[in-house]
Amino acid sequence: MKPFSRAQMAARVAQDIPEGWFVNLGIGIPTMVADHVPADREVILHSENGILGMGPAPPPDKVDPWLVNAGKQPVTLRPGGSFFHHADSFAMIRGGHLDLCVLGAFEVAENGDIANWATSENDTAPAVGGAMDLAAGAKRLWVVMEHTTKDGRPKLVERCSYPLTALGAVSRVYTNLGVFDVVKGRGFVVVDMAPGVTFEALQERSGAKLHLPG
Amino acid sequence: MKPFSRAQMAARVAQDIPEGWFVNLGIGIPTMVADHVPADREVILHSENGILGMGPAPPPDKVDPWLVNAGKQPVTLRPGGSFFHHADSFAMIRGGHLDLCVLGAFEVAENGDIANWATSENDTAPAVGGAMDLAAGAKRLWVVMEHTTKDGRPKLVERCSYPLTALGAVSRVYTNLGVFDVVKGRGFVVVDMAPGVTFEALQERSGAKLHLPG
């Protein structure tokens, strides 16, 4: 079994994004997706702090203090990019104008529910940021995450046990072991598997029933 | 009895507007108010089609086709003026950011109700424009109008008979015969009278009880 590396997962997502889409990438592996979009494919990145057309990080001597992404890291702007305020930025998100949002998650349920903002209901000072807006608002929500937790618990589940971010929002999940469509009325459908991974091995590491396509 | 002329009514309103106010002037006599604000007093005029800092009409050879007021007449922009879209413009109006709106009216009631957009409930194709937004939204609503209709019916009334524009919105009325505060729980209080007008003559031409100040 040869699980996908983080870079491979990011590349796999990037490969599925067509030219012209407006895309918001969450923190972590999702952010890495940008580096894997082919240079000749125009994908327009949105950052919830008011940027469209976000480009890669600048070299250290070219940092512009006025230009950061949602993770507060220095970024650049591509020609054709634009700036706007927070209400307009979230109007884009909540009004269904983003073609895609890619987020990490603690759990994804077979009905598309996602839990990615708080690990327990008694969490000290939970922090939600824009996750609920993005999950509820984007046209499509894809999740990229490890297939299981560090101690081996499945993250593809029947019902989320952590506090929810949004209901029925996820349409696709990319893990280090495979790619899954979330199909209404059916659940997780296996679209792709990492090299050497079998359906049985995948099912064993999942907390919900997996389905084969067709 | 020497009623105020339209120009005098406009001048009387202008005199009561302090420096620094943001003001929207309706069509008709209200528009004329702008010409009577002293040149050294900065009053910032708002036009609901997305202008702050509106200036007077340009000379015919200086007309800019991109710059019209809410009555679709050519205007100018003062230094410090700005342009914005309709939702932002009405956010200013409805969010209570205008210090004053001055409108014409068919009727004003002693409880501050105003009727100024439709003369009958069966009117063919009524047209409301921004009147309801302005009447409900501005911090203060002043009305400028003739004291009676052309056939002598009073326009200051106990209850409006025409379809309402807004409830309890008017705080002051300027007519050709006088100036009236609309005081909650009391009604029309006479603040000023045109030369030669007596309280009795005024009361005779009004459809609601008038009060003397104090």
Next chain:
Amino acid sequence: MINKIVRTMAEAMAGIRDGSTVLIGGFGAVGQPDALIEGLIEQGAKDLVCVANNAGTGRTGLARLMELGRVRKIICSFPRSAGSVVFEELYREGRIELEIVPQGTLAERMRAAGAGVPAFYTPTGVGTLLAQGKEVREIDGRPYVLERALKGDVALIEAWEADRWGNLTYRESGRNFNPVMAMAAELTIAQAMHIRALGEINPDHVVTPGIFVDRVIHVDRGPDWA
């Protein structure tokens, strides 16, 4: 390469269906997408619901579209403007539906549609004919009317500058309803006085980011408007 700039009016109008709700920008003649309205007349879609501040003037543009019997309903704030002869005829004869909406409510309903807000409360119209049949609710002691988002299938708008990503700027009071309608429609089509190279519009000065725009066509109004 993303390129939203189309060369012909036929391309600009492609796919507009009968029964569509069409948002039409402009305030009077300013910022009104005249060429696109002509294009729509040419294109042929009928049974339309048109949303605009006014109900057309003279016998061209929106008035012509109505005169041709292609408009089932008009949603506007001020139908009875100087020269709205066609609308008045049709309205008198009961051949067009009218939904009259306060101007600010009209703008806010479209902004809401664009921002994912299905309904909102407003003080405008409380206690008037225009609130009849609508939910009224007291919030912190003041009554408000519940208004619904107003979404378009198509928006026809006019811009000052545009680039191939669909970024737009507007000129002076030509902005008016255009940016709000751009965000409220499934298919937003802009006519623009000037086409700029990508990156030529200062990113701080873009008013409508390209995410709200699907097609752009270059329409120069001529020297009077330059």
Next chain:
Amino acid sequence: MINKIVRTMAEAMAGIRDGSTVLIGGFGAVGQPDALIEGLIEQGAKDLVCVANNAGTGRTGLARLMELGRVRKIICSFPRSAGSVVFEELYREGRIELEIVPQGTLAERMRAAGAGVPAFYTPTGVGTLLAQGKEVREIDGRPYVLERALKGDVALIEAWEADRWGNLTYRESGRNFNPVMAMAAELTIAQAMHIRALGEINPDHVVTPGIFVDRVIHVDRGPDWA
């Protein structure tokens, strides 16, 4: 002559009362009105409700204000950022109230306050902990949460340019919450990198018209930010 430009921080802060709700602009360090926050610390108002995207970092600025015990409650989307040590201490000890709001709901609630919308429906948060106790309503088959406008007594914001009428522009991602907060507060105070003569800012490029701004103070962040 209208002149919203004040010369001293004491003038800028005059009249801010104990118990005020203070909206604080910025996203991380960008567009954050550092000088005004220092001014507020100096000014002394206490028992404050602070609305900001984050809950402060390190031991300066908003974190310092909290450390001094002057903040009763914080309303934000992301309190637990790198270096939010003061907030975490106070929160653990139960010495500060927290209202956590999704970032878009936070922005929209303030925009609503500025636009005269007392409440609106949104899909964000439906079925989550953050919708608990809130009205949920189905509109056209989808459930939405009712959210209330969030108004400030004071807004502290940072701009790029300002003039004496209070017109403002912003720079790049320094715009963020600033224009929204400007419209949502009774008293809006802006620190600006550059003061321009009246008319020097292109009227098409003004982002926050002066109607939303009460006081402006010139604060130059220095060459790194120029």
